Amino acid sequence: MKFWLLKAAGTLEDEELILENSVITIGWAEFPDLSGIKNEVQVKKIMLEKYPGMKEEHSSAWAGEIHAFITKIKKGDLVAVPLKTRSEILIGKVTGEYEYRQLSNFISHIRSLRWLKTLPKGDFEEEYDIDLSSPETLSLIEERPEKLSGLTEIKTLGNLVEELNFALEDLNSLKERLLELTYRLAGTEEISEVRKIAAEMEKMLKEK
Template identity: 30%
Template sequence: MVTEARAWVVRGGRNGESDQRFLADNLVGIGFDTFGDLTPVTSREEMKARAVKALPDAKEASAFNYAAQAWAFRGRIEAGDLVVVPLKNSPHIAIGRIVGDYQYVEEGLGNVHHTRAVEWLRTDIPRTVIGKDLLYSIGAFSTVVQVQRNDAAYRLGVLAASEDAEDPGERSGFVPKRGAASASADEADLEDAATESGFDIDAYVSDRITARIRERFDGHRLSQLVGAILEAEGFVVQVSPPGADGGVDILAGRGLFGMDSPRVVVQVKSEPKAVSDTVVAQLHGAVTRNSADQGLLVAMGGVTKPAEHQLVGQKFRIAVWDAARLQRAIFENYEALPADVKADLPLRRAWVLAE
């Protein structure tokens, strides 16, 4: 049964440095070390005063930005609320439920000084099963932000409730709930903070490209795209026709006839969900049957935990490309890809200063 609650994003640092601590210690937290213990703070106005004192060199707007986030973490998040952590160095997001009150850790847990206890519901939700609008909502660079647009809390609850869940999208007739005037003022402060902090451009661009691949290269067409990438890498490629393939979507090899090593069997899964250990076992069998050297599993949604465990010890036997790794292969070989692929996936290289 899916229950609705408010939903919050709490980031584990700009580079995801606290993500694994969150998961291992069943908590979320923020740094804000100069703010001190926030237990005595009982209103957003008090938090603004605390922020101005804690950040003497910051402009008032910037101090209020931090105050809005700190007050949300200390005073607005409640037990039972959902919390989302976009795992920075992973193609997944984690969703949990807040189960504890605010706690101050003076000595710090790494960079974290302010914590809330969490019961993790799912920690391996592929970004590929989440709608573009919802991914955009959770993409703010703010450390703490409430996500409300597009029926976000309901949709995140659905995703957290089952390993097979996909984003159901916004419900027909959805109307956002609004609280009392003070709550609305808090929400406005937090929205201003999120707007000022900007968005995770890398994740946003990656999500847009993944969505385009899913739209234009679904089903058998994804096998053709992977085949084109392997041809650009110098392989001789045979792509199986649509239909039952016995676990073999592509055969690839080196040499004039594609019979020289490395000989690779490729299985391609375009669905957004993570694929199971059954698929891994099927590919392993196909590698053996075809006297191949290696297997490549292209799975847009990645693989499940049992599949990951099955892959342990097979690093030199079976490789996995999820959506992010597939993108990297596309970037590396884009100039050599066929014109029809480029027409459906138009990309432009851009270098920007990372600040």
């Protein structure tokens, strides 16, 4: 399992589309179906036919990224996609091979995936020592397998129900304690006791 950083999301509408359709894209929607591509040279040829004035270093780098998106990303790999319209980054697990499917003017070269979670960009940069302002669209994140396995952990319905039950028990316990203090408060006129009870109630609420 590899971990990729893919900085291609387009507009707010495009970001909504990749979320709704559970896909990632490399962009370059103006290019035709690339399913038959065998190597970077073929990608570069298509690119230079479309943009004959493109600089050599740019065409080589971008052709390499497109080729990697089509052939090097494998099912089961993890992908981090920074959103341009929010300070968040999406984490997903790839479930499909390359497809050519027109979803918008920006999205046509796609890979299917299952979205796992959302992380704040700052936390992600610090955790994985990544600079999201780097120029690469697609790059490999080097990380230990055991650390990556934490990204794929999804709580089961049973886990969620159990946690919800614990939370409800805590709320019921809090309700009972607050009612007891309310009765005590109603039964006293001493200012010192009122202050003591009020402070105790405030402390309980802050802890929750």
